[in-house]
Structures are given as structure tokens and as C-alpha cells.
Amino acid sequence: MLLLTEARRAARTALALLSSAIQLAVALTLLYLTSEAAWFIWPEGIGVYSLGDWPAPFGIVLVADRLAAVMLTLQAVLGLAVLVYSIARWDRPGQPFHTLLQALMMGVNGAFLTGDLFNLFVFVEILLAASYGLMLRGVGATRVGMGLHYLVVNIMASLLFLIGVAMIYGVAGTLNMADLASRFTGLSPDARALFDTGAGILGVAFLIKAGSWPLNFWLPGTYSAAVAPVGAAFAMLTKVGVYALLRVGTLMSEDEAAASMLGVMMFYFGLATLIAGTVGMIASHHLARLVSHSLVASTGILLAALGLGLEALTAPVLFYLIVSVLTTGIFFMVTGMTDRTRSVPSAAQPVEPPTPQAPFYTAFGVREPDPYGTDEEIGVAIPRAIVFLGLMFVSCVLLVTGLPPLPGFIAKFALLSTAIAAAPLAGLEPAAWTLATAVLVSGFAGVVALTRAGIRLFWTVTARTTPRLRVLEAAPVFFLVMLCIALGTAASPIMSYLERTAASLHEPQDYIRIVLAPGGAVVEAAP
Amino acid sequence: MEVVFAIAIGVLVGSGVWLALRPRTFQVLMGLTLLSYATNLFIFGMGRLKIGRAPIIAEAGPDAALYADPLPQALVLTAIVIGFGTTALLLVLLLALRALSGTDHVDGRDEGSEARRRATRARAGMPVLAQRTDAGMDAGGRATQARAGMPAVEQRREQLPGAVAGEGH
Numbered sequence: 001m002l003l004l005t006e007a008r009r010a011a012r013t014a015l016a017l018l019s020s021a022i023q024l025a026v027a028l029t030l031l032y033l034t035s036e037a038a039w040f041i042w043p044e045g046i047g048v049y050s051l052g053d054w055p056a057p058f059g060i061v062l063v064a065d066r067l068a069a070v071m072l073t074l075q076a077v078l079g080l081a082v083l084v085y086s087i088a089r090w091d092r093p094g095q096p097f098h099t100l101l102q103a104l105m106m107g108v109n110g111a112f113l114t115g116d117l118f119n120l121f122v123f124v125e126i127l128l129a130a131s132y133g134l135m136l137r138g139v140g141a142t143r144v145g146m147g148l149h150y151l152v153v154n155i156m157a158s159l160l161f162l163i164g165v166a167m168i169y170g171v172a173g174t175l176n177m178a179d180l181a182s183r184f185t186g187l188s189p190d191a192r193a194l195f196d197t198g199a200g201i202l203g204v205a206f207l208i209k210a211g212s213w214p215l216n217f218w219l220p221g222t223y224s225a226a227v228a229p230v231g232a233a234f235a236m237l238t239k240v241g242v243y244a245l246l247r248v249g250t251l252m253s254e255d256e257a258a259a260s261m262l263g264v265m266m267f268y269f270g271l272a273t274l275i276a277g278t279v280g281m282i283a284s285h286h287l288a289r290l291v292s293h294s295l296v297a298s299t300g301i302l303l304a305a306l307g308l309g310l311e312a313l314t315a316p317v318l319f320y321l322i323v324s325v326l327t328t329g330i331f332f333m334v335t336g337m338t339d340r341t342r343s344v345p346s347a348a349q350p351v352e353p354p355t356p357q358a359p360f361y362t363a364f365g366v367r368e369p370d371p372y373g374t375d376e377e378i379g380v381a382i383p384r385a386i387v388f389l390g391l392m393f394v395s396c397v398l399l400v401t402g403l404p405p406l407p408g409f410i411a412k413f414a415l416l417s418t419a420i421a422a423a424p425l426a427g428l429e430p431a432a433w434t435l436a437t438a439v440l441v442s443g444f445a446g447v448v449a450l451t452r453a454g455i456r457l458f459w460t461v462t463a464r465t466t467p468r469l470r471v472l473e474a475a476p477v478f479f480l481v482m483l484c485i486a487l488g489t490a491a492s493p494i495m496s497y498l499e500r501t502a503a504s505l506h507e508p509q510d511y512i513r514i515v516l517a518p519g520g521a522v523v524e525a526a527p
Numbered sequence: 528m529e530v531v532f533a534i535a536i537g538v539l540v541g542s543g544v545w546l547a548l549r550p551r552t553f554q555v556l557m558g559l560t561l562l563s564y565a566t567n568l569f570i571f572g573m574g575r576l577k578i579g580r581a582p583i584i585a586e587a588g589p590d591a592a593l594y595a596d597p598l599p600q601a602l603v604l605t606a607i608v609i610g611f612g613t614t615a616l617l618l619v620l621l622l623a624l625r626a627l628s629g630t631d632h633v634d635g636r637d638e639g640s641e642a643r644r645r646a647t648r649a650r651a652g653m654p655v656l657a658q659r660t661d662a663g664m665d666a667g668g669r670a671t672q673a674r675a676g677m678p679a680v681e682q683r684r685e686q687l688p689g690a691v692a693g694e695g696h
Contacts, residue, residue: 027543118602132616138695141627145635148620155559155613159566162606168567169599170573183609 010162013087016098020083023105024076030069035497045504045516048115056115056516057179057184059351060438063115063515066501067318071112071243071384074235074322077483078329079105081476085333086229088472090137097229105132111240115515117165117175117202120244121158124209128154131237134230135222139294146218146225153208153218167198178515181251181508199252203245203266210241211299213272219296220280224288228336231288235328238299239321246306246314250505267431270304271438273297278442281449287338290453291331294400297442298324304435312422313415314502319495320411323487327399327408334392337469337477338457385469388478390458395481397454401446402439407488412439414495532572539565550619550639552631556614563610565604574599 034045046065051055064072083101090097107127114120132154136147162297171194172183175379187195206217219238223231245266284290302324305317395406402412416436423432487494504510539561546558574596582597621631628635 118605122605122609129612129616132613136620141624141635144620144624148617148624148633151613151617151620152547152555152559155610155617156562158609158613159559159562162566162602163569166570166573166599166602169602170575175598354606434631 012098012277016083016102017087019102020080020105023109024080027069027072027076029051030064031073034064034066034069034237044227044510044514046511048515055523056178057174060119061115061176061178061515062110062113063178063511064113064495065318065511066504067243067247068112070318070322070498070501071239072109074325075105075108075112078236078325078481079233081480082229082233084331084338085232085473085476090227090229097134100130100133100137101233103127105133106130108236108240109208112243116178117168117177117180117248119175121161121165124161124240125158125241126246127237128158128422131234134233135226138227138231143225146221149218150222153215157205157208160201160208164198164200164202164205167201171195171198176515177248177251177513178508182512182516183495184252185351191264199248202248206241206248207269207303208241209238210245210303211238211273211296212269213276213300214269216273216276216296220284220289220292223292223295223332224286227337228288228332231291231332231335235295235325238295239302239325242299242302242321245303246317246505249306251508264307264309265309267304267309267435267462270302270307271434273300273303274438274442276300277443281442282445284449287335287453287457288332290449291328291335294331294446295324295328297446298328298400301412301415301439301442304438305419306425308419308428308431308435310419310422310426310428311502311506312418314505315495315499316411316414318498318501319407319491320415323399323407323411323484326480326484326487327396330392330477330484331396331400333473333477334389334396338389338393340468344511386458387434388469388474390454392477392481393454393458395484397447397450399484400450401443403443403447405488407484407491410488410491415439442447472507528576532576536565536568536572539568550632550634552624552633555633556617556621559617560614563606563614567606567610567645570606571597571603572599645674653694 011062030047033042033047046063047057049062049064051060051062053059079101083098086097086101104127107123107125107130110123111120111127114123132147132151136143165175168180171187171191174178174183184195186193202213212220223234226234274297277293277295277300280293280296281290284293298320302317302321305320307312397403398406399408402408417420418441419432419435423429542636543558543561545563546554546561549555549558577595580593580595582600624635625631630636
């Protein structure tokens with residue numbers, strides 16, 4: 001795609017669409033292959049691909065298990081929606097969007113599939129490099145300033161990642177995740193202390209990427225300074241950090257119950273992140289910042305739930321993860337459309353190429369109101385665009401705050417009910433009740449903040465223009481909302497699939513055995 | 528040998544962290560560069576320091592004590608390349624921020640220097656203009672008064688009482 005010059009825009013767009021469609025097809029295939037329906041191909045539901053056909057501890061392996069398949073499908077769906085949304089007006093000469101988006105998706109897909117710690121670092125760097133380029137798109141002073149902060153913070157996080165990986169390698173002698181899992185119990189106490197230190201540093205790097213509280217001050221500024229489709233594409237990036245914590249944590253846990261890599265601290269970090277995100281939501285005036293803070297709050301819920309260390313919580317966490325990624329994507333795309341209702345560009349918004357004032361009255365078939373006319377109007381004519389945007393906004397509010405009937409409610413309910421039910425067995429009742437209280441309070445605060453934003457956007461009709469929406473922009477948002485409704489309707493089979501996913505996560509022996517097996521389920525490299 | 532190595536890494540990390548916390552973008556860039564040097568040395572050192580050993584298996588046979596560990600060296604190469612790319616991008620961003628905001632402060636606005644300028648002008652009894660977007664502050668501030676003030680699109684800031692000891696950078 002880089003080779004196609006700017007004049008061949010249609011070819012580039014077609015290539016991007018084809019690539020995303022193929023990614024979606026492959027992800028769905030993997031979803032099928034890792035489930036029990038395809039037992040004849042992969043008996044355990046875990047597929048291993050050795051790069052260069054080198055056996056596991058020496059070569060890099062790509063492992064597709066159920067969790068990876070779920071995350072891949074999520075990313076493919078989100079990527080395709082963002083791509084279609086961006087075709088409307090975001091691919092311009094000199095500011096490549098499709099190329100960087102494909103690179104971003106490559107990094108995310110690789111990060112989900114890899115079975116090697118340093119390979120995880122490389123894929124995360126790929127996706128970060130693409131995200132720098134995407135975030136800086138449409139250069140303006142605010143955006144460049146935020147981009148500088150984003151870049152510096154992520155360089156520091158990468159350095160911490162490297163230090164953690166180096167310590168783990170120096171102590172254990174291997175970087176393959178399955179091999180590490182089989183080796184780390186046999187370490188001497190001194191070596192084990194170093195290993196724990198390395199794992200802690202690695203965990204801090206993952207927390208920075210996930211946007212946990214003391215380390216996430218870069219997140220709201222960066223995500224709100226980026227343009228709308230970029231924000232929607234970034235919805236997945238923090239979840240890569242959460243995925244890494246989950247993957248490394250479940251592989252390296254000695255007893256089956258502890259699913260958290262950083263121990264009890266992850267619960268406190270998660271709570272602090274949730275509170276910080278909630279406070280940020282109430283304090284935000286601009287909708288993009290509000291959405292960024294809601295992303296922080298959802299990440300906080302995920303981290304706190306994972307930090308409780310209850311095995312039964314992993315499946316609701318995954319369901320909530322899916323819902324929150326889709327929600328954030330939808331919300332950022334809606335933000336992009338509602339920003340065009342602004343009739344005066346505000347100082348806080350980075351300078352965008354000016355949208356021509358649309359002749360909205362004639363475009364929507366409403367008679368231009370005659371200023372000297374005497375015909376009485378019974379009601380206010382609401383243009384179709386505003387109706388659509390309002391409905392999408394209301395769906396986002398329901399999803400973010402967890403109100404019925406959309407799956408935000410189902411996800412939060414599953415999370416809280418499982419936490420409260422499973423906590424007494426592990427003596428974690430105060431923690432579970434604290435989490436439940438925090439989640440419910442943040443939901444209430446989210447309702448307050450989002451309702452205020454919605455009233456300002458849709459009900460105060462002064463100084464607002466009606467945006468012209470193209471089908472290419474509206475269709476992905478509509479499709480994603482329909483997908484969320486379908487998720488909510490089909491929640492039961494999805495939850496049972498996720499429960500099987502969580503069960504396979506908490507028994508890493510299968511994963512370890514299949515990855516390290518010399519001949520067993522290894523897929524031969526294509527000749 | 529390990530002590531020297533450890534002290535070297537420590538010095539690099541200490542200098543790098545100090546620089547990275549400075550308010551000027553170029554200092555931050557140099558700090559991150561030093562930190563990446565330290566990290567690369569650390570990764571290399573994880574392969575155990577051996578003097579005079581090659582990482583390539585020769586005819587001498589597969590005795591591990593005769594070779595240096597090649598894997599950390601490969602990791603370091605990868606890390607150097609990635610660090611080089613991101614440093615280049617950081618440099619471009621630094622220049623773009625300087626061009627767009629007129630100052631090389633990491634926040635895009637230079638508040639300490641503005642405070643000094645306002646204090647100097649207040650002491651001299653001269654009117655305080657609106658926020659300047661032009662950099663190149665010298666300590667006195669008088670020479671820059673000749674420059675045409677930017678149109679005051681924002682409200683006037685309050686004058687700082689008395690002489691404010693501007694925070695040294």
C-alpha cells in the first residue's frame with residue numbers, strides 16, 4: 001500500500017478493505033478452530049505455528065488459543081468498522097491513514113498471537129509506532145504537544161518493558177512464555193526474587209500501556225487530541241496491556257486461583273483508576289475527553305476485577321472487555337460526527353480543515369423558516385441526522401454506564417454478581433463489596449456526566465448546525481450498535497464460550513504442553 | 528568487571544532520569560537517549576559478561592563456557608533499532624512543537640519565563656501585555672518590549688505582586 005501513490009486512492013482504499021475483510025475471515029476461522037467444534041484439527045483447541053520451523057524454546061512461536069481468537073475477532077470487527085468510517089473523509093494526500101491503520105492492526109494481532117515475551121515487545125512497538133503516526137494526523141499545536149507527551153511516556157514504558165524482559169531472561173534463560181511457565185517454579189529463592197522483580201517491572205510497563213491510575217495522565221489528553229477514527233482505533237490499545245497482564249499472569253501463577261500478575265496491588269490500582277476515570281468524566285467539558293475518561297474507568301474495572309484473583313471472574317471480565325472496546329469505538333466515532341455540530345470552532349479543538357456550512361435545511365427537505373413569515377410551527381423540525389446521532393449517543397450512554405437493555409448492563413451485572421458470589425469462598429468479601437460499590441457509583445456518575453453532555457449537544461438548539469452525515473460514516477456506527485444489541489441478546493452462549501476460554505486459561509498445562517511438544521500439535525510451516 | 532559495568536549503567540540511568548524530568552524538550556530527548564543506552568547495556572549484561580568470547584559456535588565444540596550468549600546481543604540490536612526510530616520521531620516532534628508553539632518547553636507554554644517577564648515589567652511600571660506566543664526570552668525582557676505585542680485575544684492576566692523569583696531552569 002505504501003507503493004501506491006496518492007493518485008491511486010481508490011486502489012489503496014480497496015486494498016485496505018480487502019485486507020480487513022480477510023483479517024475478519026481469518027479471525028472467525030480461528031474462533032471456529034479453537035472451539036470444540038473443530039476437535040479433529042486441534043484436539044485441545046490450541047494451535048501453534050513455529051516461525052521458521054524452529055522448535056519452541058529456541059524459535060518464536062505464534063499460539064492461537066481461545067483467548068487469542070476472541071481478541072482477534074474483536075480487533076478485526078473494530079478495525080473494519082473504523083476503516084469504513086474513515087473512508088468518508090479521513091484519507092487525504094500527505095496524511096496516510098489506511099497504511100498506518102493496517103500497521104496498527106498488524107501490531108495488535110501479533111501481540112495477541114505471540115507466545116514469546118520479546119516478540120510481544122516487538123509487536124507492541126509496531127503498534128505504538130503506527131499509533132504515533134495516527135495520533136499526529138492533522139498536525140496542530142495541541143496535537144503535537146500531546147503527541148510529544150504520548151511519545152515520551154511510551155518510550156519510557158518500552159524501556160521498562162525491556163528491563164523487565166532482560167531480567168527475566170537473565171534469571172530463567174528463556175523468553176518463550178510456555179517455557180518460562182514450566183521453568184519458573186524450579187528457580188532457587190535468590191533467582192526467584194530476581195524473577196519476581198523482573199515480572200514486577202514488566203507488570204508496570206503493561207500498566208502504563210493499559211492506562212492504570214498513577215501512570216495514565218497521558219491518556220485523556222492524547223485520546224481526545226486525536227481525530228475521531230483514530231480514537232476509535234485506539235480503543236483496543238489499552239486492552240492489549242490488560243491482555244498481556246492476563247496472559248502472563250495466568251501462565252506464571254503457581255496456584256490456580258491467582259490470576260493476577262502483580263498480586264493484590266492490581267486491585268488497588270484498578271480501583272484508583274476507576275475513581276480517577278469517574279472523576280475525570282464528571283470534570284470533562286469536551287465530549288472527547290469524557291469518552292477518554294470513560295475508557296480509563298472501564299480499564300480500571302477490568303484491572304480491579306482481575307486483581308481480585310478469583311477464577312470465576314475471568315469470563316465476566318472478558319465479556320466486559322469485549323463490550324467496553326466496542327463501546328469506546330462507537331463513542332469515538334459518534335464524537336467525530338457530533339463535533340461537526342459545532343458552528344464555531346472552539347479553541348480547545350485542534351485546527352481541522354474547515355467543514356463547509358451545509359445547506360442543511362434544503363438537504364433534509366425542511367423548508368427554510370421564513371424570518372418574516374406568519375405560519376405557526378407546531379413543533380421543532382428535527383433533522384434526521386440529529387435523530388440518528390441522538391439515538392447513537394443514547395446507546396453509547398447505556399453501554400458505558402451499564403444500564404439495561406444493552407449489554408453494558410449484562411457485562412457489569414455478570415461481573416458484580418460473580419464477584420459477590422465467589423468472594424466469600426476466598427475471604428475477599430470486603431474487596432468484592434468495595435468493587436461493587438465503586439462500579440455502581442461510577443455508573444451513576446457516568447449517567448450524570450453523559451446526560452449533561454447529551455443535553456448540551458442535542459437539546460440546546462442554539463448555535464448548533466446539523467452535520468451532513470455520509471452513509472459510510474453512519475453505517476459502521478449503526479452496525480456496531482446492532483452488534484452490541486446482538487451480543488446482549490445472545491449473551492448466554494457467548495458467556496458459556498468465554499467461560500470455557502477462562503477455564504482453559506486457568507489450566508496452563510495444556511498450553512505449555514502443546515507449545516513445547518516437539519511433534520504433537522505443531523502446524524508445519526508452509527513449504 | 529561487573530562492578531564497573533553496574534556503575535556505568537547506574538550513572539547512565541541517573542543522568543538519563545534527571546535529564547528526562549527537565550522542562551526543555553531537547554533535554555528530555557537526551558535523557559531518553561541515555562536511558563536507552565543504559566537499558567541496552569543492561570540487556571547485554573544479562574547474557575553474563577565474558578571477556579574475549581565470540582557468540583558464534585566454531586569448531587571447538589558445543590561447550591557453553593566457550594561462547595558469549597548470542598540471544599541478548601540480538602535483543603540489544605532489536606532494541607537499538609526500535610529506539611533509533613522512535614528517537615528520530617521524537618526529534619521531529621520536538622522541532623514541530625518548537626515551530627508551532629514558539630517555545631521549546633515541554634508543555635508548549637513557558638510559564639516561568641512569562642512570570643519573570645511580567646514581574647520585570649511590573650517593577651518597571653510598564654503595562655503588561657497579553658500572553659506572548661513568541662519565544663526567545665532574555666533575562667531582562669526590556670529588549671523584547673520593542674517587539675510588537677501580539678493582539679490581545681485573551682484576557683489580561685493579573686499582575687504578579689512584587690518581584691517574583693522566577694524558578695530557575
